[in-house]
Amino acid sequence: MTVAAGVGYALIGLGPALSIFVSVISKKPFLVLTVLSSTLFWLVSLILLSAAWRALLPIKSTATWPYAVLILTSVVFQEGIRFVFWKLYKKLEEILDLFADRTSKRRLFLTDKLQIALAGGLGHGVAHAVFFCLSLLTPAFGRATYFVERCSHMPFSLISAIISLGFSMIHTSSMVIAFNGYAQKKKSDQIFVPVIHMIASIMTLINLAPGGCVIGIPLLCLSAAGTLLYCWILVSRRLRESHGRPAT
Amino acid sequence: MDRALVLFIVAIQLVVGSLCNVAGDTNTLESVPDLEKAMYFNAHGYPCVRLLNLSGEIGCSNPGQEKIVAPIFRQVNIDKLVVPSFAVLTPLEELENLLLRVSGDSKLAPKIAGVLVEATGLENRSLGFSPDEKFPQAEFAPYQNLSFEWNPRGSGIMWKRYNFPIFLLSNESTKVLQEMATQNEKNYKAYPSNVAEFDLVMQTTKSENHDSSSCLKEQSCLPLGGYSVWSALPPIYAGEPPKSILLVMASMDSGSIFRDICFGADSSLSGLIALLAAVDAISHVSNLNELKKQLIFGVFTGEAWGYLGSKRFLLELDLGADSLKGLNSAMIEQVFEIGSVGKALNQGVTTFFTHSGQDTPSTNEILDALQKASESLGSDNVNIKKADATNPGVPPSSLMSFLRKNSSISGVVLEDFDTSFVNKFYHSHLDNHANINATSIAAAAIIVARALYVIASDVPLNLIVLNSIKVNVSLVDELVGCLLTCDPGLSCGIVNHFISPSNVCPNHYVGVFVDTPSETQRPQFADDTSRFVWNFLADRTSAPKKNSSPCKGECSSPSDVCVGAETESSRCVTSTTRYVPSYSTRLKFEANSWKILPANASDPSGLADPVWTESYWNTIGLRAYKVQSSTYDNLVLLAGISITAATYIATLVGKTFLLKALKHD
Numbered sequence: 001m002t003v004a005a006g007v008g009y010a011l012i013g014l015g016p017a018l019s020i021f022v023s024v025i026s027k028k029p030f031l032v033l034t035v036l037s038s039t040l041f042w043l044v045s046l047i048l049l050s051a052a053w054r055a056l057l058p059i060k061s062t063a064t065w066p067y068a069v070l071i072l073t074s075v076v077f078q079e080g081i082r083f084v085f086w087k088l089y090k091k092l093e094e095i096l097d098l099f100a101d102r103t104s105k106r107r108l109f110l111t112d113k114l115q116i117a118l119a120g121g122l123g124h125g126v127a128h129a130v131f132f133c134l135s136l137l138t139p140a141f142g143r144a145t146y147f148v149e150r151c152s153h154m155p156f157s158l159i160s161a162i163i164s165l166g167f168s169m170i171h172t173s174s175m176v177i178a179f180n181g182y183a184q185k186k187k188s189d190q191i192f193v194p195v196i197h198m199i200a201s202i203m204t205l206i207n208l209a210p211g212g213c214v215i216g217i218p219l220l221c222l223s224a225a226g227t228l229l230y231c232w233i234l235v236s237r238r239l240r241e242s243h244g245r246p247a248t
Numbered sequence: 249m250d251r252a253l254v255l256f257i258v259a260i261q262l263v264v265g266s267l268c269n270v271a272g273d274t275n276t277l278e279s280v281p282d283l284e285k286a287m288y289f290n291a292h293g294y295p296c297v298r299l300l301n302l303s304g305e306i307g308c309s310n311p312g313q314e315k316i317v318a319p320i321f322r323q324v325n326i327d328k329l330v331v332p333s334f335a336v337l338t339p340l341e342e343l344e345n346l347l348l349r350v351s352g353d354s355k356l357a358p359k360i361a362g363v364l365v366e367a368t369g370l371e372n373r374s375l376g377f378s379p380d381e382k383f384p385q386a387e388f389a390p391y392q393n394l395s396f397e398w399n400p401r402g403s404g405i406m407w408k409r410y411n412f413p414i415f416l417l418s419n420e421s422t423k424v425l426q427e428m429a430t431q432n433e434k435n436y437k438a439y440p441s442n443v444a445e446f447d448l449v450m451q452t453t454k455s456e457n458h459d460s461s462s463c464l465k466e467q468s469c470l471p472l473g474g475y476s477v478w479s480a481l482p483p484i485y486a487g488e489p490p491k492s493i494l495l496v497m498a499s500m501d502s503g504s505i506f507r508d509i510c511f512g513a514d515s516s517l518s519g520l521i522a523l524l525a526a527v528d529a530i531s532h533v534s535n536l537n538e539l540k541k542q543l544i545f546g547v548f549t550g551e552a553w554g555y556l557g558s559k560r561f562l563l564e565l566d567l568g569a570d571s572l573k574g575l576n577s578a579m580i581e582q583v584f585e586i587g588s589v590g591k592a593l594n595q596g597v598t599t600f601f602t603h604s605g606q607d608t609p610s611t612n613e614i615l616d617a618l619q620k621a622s623e624s625l626g627s628d629n630v631n632i633k634k635a636d637a638t639n640p641g642v643p644p645s646s647l648m649s650f651l652r653k654n655s656s657i658s659g660v661v662l663e664d665f666d667t668s669f670v671n672k673f674y675h676s677h678l679d680n681h682a683n684i685n686a687t688s689i690a691a692a693a694i695i696v697a698r699a700l701y702v703i704a705s706d707v708p709l710n711l712i713v714l715n716s717i718k719v720n721v722s723l724v725d726e727l728v729g730c731l732l733t734c735d736p737g738l739s740c741g742i743v744n745h746f747i748s749p750s751n752v753c754p755n756h757y758v759g760v761f762v763d764t765p766s767e768t769q770r771p772q773f774a775d776d777t778s779r780f781v782w783n784f785l786a787d788r789t790s791a792p793k794k795n796s797s798p799c800k801g802e803c804s805s806p807s808d809v810c811v812g813a814e815t816e817s818s819r820c821v822t823s824t825t826r827y828v829p830s831y832s833t834r835l836k837f838e839a840n841s842w843k844i845l846p847a848n849a850s851d852p853s854g855l856a857d858p859v860w861t862e863s864y865w866n867t868i869g870l871r872a873y874k875v876q877s878s879t880y881d882n883l884v885l886l887a888g889i890s891i892t893a894a895t896y897i898a899t900l901v902g903k904t905f906l907l908k909a910l911k912h913d
Contacts, residue, residue, distance in 0.1 A: 024899060
C-alpha cells in the first residue's frame with residue numbers, strides 16, 4: 001500500500017461523514033458544538049466501558065464469547081447514553097424555546113431539530129470511525145498490505161474502512177430516528193434504533209469465521225442502507241406532516 | 249414487527265454461537281504496533297557483505313542507496329518469470345550454480361534483485377559446499393604450480409562481486425518465505441504479491457569507492473584484522489641465554505561467504521583446539537626449564553584473508569616490535585603448524601599427514617618426533633604419514649608465509665588430508681561441529697604434545713615422562729562445545745573462567761581492525777576468541793606461583809600478566825603471553841587514518857597482499873510482506889473520493905428535495 005491507498009481508505013471510512021459535516025453542519029456553529037459534544041459523549045462512554053471490561057472480562061482469551069459480551073454491553077450502554085443525550089437536548093430545547101419566547105423570536109423549527117439530531121448522530125459516527133478505523137489506518141500508509149487469515153478476499157484496512165462507513169451511517173441515521181421516536185413517543189422508532197445497532201454490531205462477529213467477511217460486510221452494508229432508507233422515509237414523512245405547523 | 253426483530257437477533261446469536269469454536273484460534277492484535285508486526289515479517293538471516301581489495305570488490309551489496317523490493321520466487325521457476333525483477337529463494341545445493349550462472353548470464357543478472365538461501369542445509373552432505381577457490385589463496389603459495397586443486401569442491405563464489413544482496417535464512421524464516429514464494433507461484437502476475445525488502449546498503453556503494461585505497465581514504469571501510477596471540481613455554485625471562493625456538497602454530501579464524509556464521513570447525517579451529525589441548529597436556533610436565541628448546545605457541549588470526557596474522561607476526565618480529573620482545577627471528581629453528589585435524593578418523597583409524605617444505609635435518613627431526621609420538625601411543629592406532637611426494641608443496645597454511653619469507657626454514661604442517669582436502673565444507677558455514685570428530689582432534693593433540701616433548705628435550709629421551717603426557721579428552725570436548733557450537737557456545741564454563749564473552753554464539757570470521765595498532769597489549773576490541781586464547785595460554789604456560797593476587801588488567805611485575813581480568817577470579821601469573829596486532833603488512837595507521845604503503849619489490853608476499861577491507865554499513869535488514877498493485881491503490885483512492893463526493897452531492901440533493909417537498913405541500 002501507499003499514501004494513495006491510505007488516503008483512499010480514510011476517505012471510504014470517514015469521507016461521507018466529512019461530506020455531511022461540510023454540507024450541513026459546518027454552516028451552523030451550534031451544530032458543530034453538537035457534533036463535538038456528541039463525539040465526546042460517545043468516547044467517554046467507551047472509556048467507561050473499557051475500564052469495566054478490563055477489570056471483568058478475559059479479553060486475552062481466544063474464545064469468541066467475550067467479544068459477544070463486549071458488543072452486547074456496549075450497545076446497551078451506548079443506547080442508554082443516547083437516551084441521556086436526548087434528555088440533555090430536551091432540557092436545552094426548553095431553555096432555547098423559553099429564550100425565544102422572551103425575546104419574541106421564533107422557536108426551533110422541525111428542520112432545526114432534525115439537523116441537531118443529525119449532528120448528534122454524526123458525532124457518534126465520527127467517534128466510531130476515529131476510534132475503530134482511523135487509528136488502525138496508519139500502517140496502511142506504508143508499503144505492506146495485510147490480510148487477516150480468515151478473510152483472504154479483502155485487505156484488513158478495506159474491511160475496517162467499510163465497517164466504519166457502515167457504522168457512521170447507522171449512527172448518523174439512528175440519532176435522527178431515535179430523537180424522532182422520543183419526541184413523538186413512537187415505540188417502534190424507539191426500539192428500531194437499539195435493535196439495528198445490535199444487529200449491525202453482532203454481524204461484525206461473522207467476520208471472525210473463516211471467510212465470514214464475504215457475508216458479514218455486505219450484511220453490514222445492507223443494514224446501513226436499510227437504516228438510511230428508514231431515516232429518509234421518516235424524515236420526509238415528518239416534514240410533510242409538519243408542514244405549516246409549528247414543530248412538536 | 250418487534251417480535252420479528254427479536255427472532256432475527258436470536259437467529260444471529262445462534263449463528264455467532266456456532267462460530268465460537270471455529271474462531272477459537274484467533275491471533276489477537278492488541279495494538280497498532282502488533283498490526284505492523286503482523287504486516288511485516290522481519291526475516292532472520294545472515295548477510296553476505298561487501299569486501300574490497302586493492303583491485304576491486306567482492307561480496308554483496310544493494311546496487312544503490314535505496315532498499316530493494318521484489319517479489320519472491322523459487323529458484324526452479326526463475327526461467328518462467330516475466331516480471332522485470334525478482335528475489336530468488338534457492339536451496340543451498342543450487343546456490344553455487346545460480347551464482348555462477350548469474351556471473352555468466354548478462355540477461356539474468358539485472359533481473360535478480362536479491363538471493364535468499366534456504367537454511368535447510370544439504371540433504372546430501374556428500375555433495376559438499378565450499379565457496380572458496382580450488383586452490384585457496386594461491387597467490388601466497390611458495391611454489392609455481394597454482395593450478396593444483398587442494399580444494400576440489402571449491403566453487404569460488406565467495407570471491408566474486410554481486411550487485412545484489414544475498415542472505416542465508418534461519419530455519420524459521422526459511423519456512424515463512426517458502427510459504428510466501430508458494431503463494432506467489434499460484435498466480436505469477438497477480439497481486440497481492442509477497443515481496444522481500446532487502447536493506448543491504450553499503451557505505452562504499454554510497455560513496456562510490458570501489459577499492460581499498462579509495463575507501464580507506466574516504467573512511468568508508470576498515471581493514472580486516474584482529475589480534476593474534478603468542479605465548480612462551482616456559483616463560484622467557486630477560487637476561488636468560490636464548491635457546492633455539494620451536495614455533496608451534498595454528499589459526500583461529502576461518503572464512504565464509506556469510507560473515508556472521510563462520511565456525512570453521514575443521515579449517516581451522518580443529519588445529520587451534522588441538523594446540524590448546526596440547527599446551528594443556530605439556531604444561532603438566534615437570535622441569536620444563538630443562539628443555540633444550542624454547543617452545544613458542546603462535547595462534548594467528550586473519551589467515552583466511554591473506555595470512556594477515558602470520559605475515560604481520562613476521563614483520564613485527566623483523567621490526568623488533570614491543571609485542572614480540574624476547575623473540576628473534578634468527579632463533580626460530582623449526583616451525584610446526586597444526587592445520588585441519590578434525591577429520592582424520594576413518595573407519596576407526598586416525599591418520600594424519602605431514603606436509604613439509606624443504607627436506608632438512610630439522611624438518612626430519614619434526615617428522616621423526618611425530619613418528620616417535622605415534623609409536624609411544626602403542627595400540628592407539630594413530631598413524632602419521634608423509635604427504636604424497638607429488639604434491640606441489642605445503643597446502644594452504646600459515647607456513648606459506650614463513651616459506652615465502654625464508655624458503656629454507658624447516659616447517660611441517662600436520663593435516664588430516666594427503667593430496668586434497670577431506671573437508672568438503674572448506675570455508676563455508678557448514679564447516680561446523682557436525683563436520684569434525686573430537687576424537688580426531690584429541691588424537692592430534694596427544695601426538696603434538698608428545699612430539700613437542702621429543703623435539704625439545706635432550707637425548708636420551710625420558711620415556712617415562714613422554715608416556716606420562718596425556719591429553720585431557722574432556723577439555724577437547726568442552727572446547728569443541730565452546731568454540732564450535734552456539735549451545736553452550738562461549739557461555740561454557742572454561743571460557744567464562746577466563747573472559748566475559750560479548751556473544752554466546754562463536755563466530756570465527758576475522759572481523760575488522762577497530763583499535764589503533766599502537767596499543768597492543770591491552771586492546772579494547774580484541775574479539776572473544778583472541779581474548780580466550782590469550783588467557784588460556786597465559787594460564788597454562790605460567791610458571792607455578794604460590795600466591796597470586798587479584799588484578800584489574802595490570803600486574804606489578806613486568807614478567808607477570810593478569811589472567812581472567814574480566815572475571816572475578818582474576819590473578820597475576822608469570823607468563824610470556826602477548827597479543828600481536830594482525831592486519832595487512834601494506835597498511836600503516838597514521839594521523840588517525842589508514843594509509844596504504846607502496847609495494848616493496850623485495851617483498852613478494854607484500855606484493856600479493858590484496859589488502860582486504862570491509863565496507864561500513866548503517867543497518868542490515870531483511871523484511872518480507874504482501875503488497876497490492878499500484879492500480880489497486882489508485883482504485884482505493886478513487887473509491888474513497890467517489891464515496892465522499894457522492895455523499896456530498898447526495899446531501900445537497902436531499903436537502904433541496906426536502907425543501908422542495910416542504911414548499912410543494
